[in-house]
Amino acid sequence: MPRNATPAKVHGVPNLQRGLAVLEYLAVNRRNATLTELSERLGFPSASVFRIANALTQMGYLSRDPATKRYTLTNQMLRLGQPHDRDRGLVESALPAMRGLRKLTGETTQLCSLVDRDIVVLEQLLATHPFK
Numbered sequence: 001m002p003r004n005a006t007p008a009k010v011h012g013v014p015n016l017q018r019g020l021a022v023l024e025y026l027a028v029n030r031r032n033a034t035l036t037e038l039s040e041r042l043g044f045p046s047a048s049v050f051r052i053a054n055a056l057t058q059m060g061y062l063s064r065d066p067a068t069k070r071y072t073l074t075n076q077m078l079r080l081g082q083p084h085d086r087d088r089g090l091v092e093s094a095l096p097a098m099r100g101l102r103k104l105t106g107e108t109t110q111l112c113s114l115v116d117r118d119i120v121v122l123e124q125l126l127a128t129h130p131f132k
Contacts (some may be wrong), residue, residue: 018044019052023061023073032070063116075113091123098125 021042026033029041035053039046053071056062060076078090094111102109102125111123 015048015052018042018048019056022049022052022056023077026062026071026073027077032065032068032072034069034071038071075115078113094123098123102128 021044022038025038025042033041035046035049038044038053039049042049044052053062053064057064057071060074062071063074064071091111098109098111106128108127109125110121113120113122
């Protein structure tokens with residue numbers, strides 16, 4: 001930037017900021033929450049929280065339990081944190097750490113993912129000893 005140039009003003013994007021606040025709140029403070037709880041804890045209007053939660057649910061980032069009306073984060077967030085190398089997927093990226101853990105403990109090491117309410121084994125390295 002030239003010496004005499006003025007830095008550009010940073011303009012907020014309220015709905016984006018609120019959406020990220022909802023995701024952060026659920027990730028850090030609670031495992032799940034109702035719309036009322038989110039609205040009260042975050043200080044956002046309930047109508048705004050309703051629209052944001054619905055959008056995040058439609059996009060797959062939140063899941064809503066119809067019985068309790070509580071929202072939880074889904075594994076969709078994991079996709080954002082996956083390696084961006086197109087040649088390496090999650091399993092391939094995790095294998096060196098899994099091998100190290102198995103070498104350290106001698107135990108079976110698994111890479112799992114929670115899908116809805118089920119655990120899915122993505123990769124498994126068997127124990128190094130004969131008893132499993």
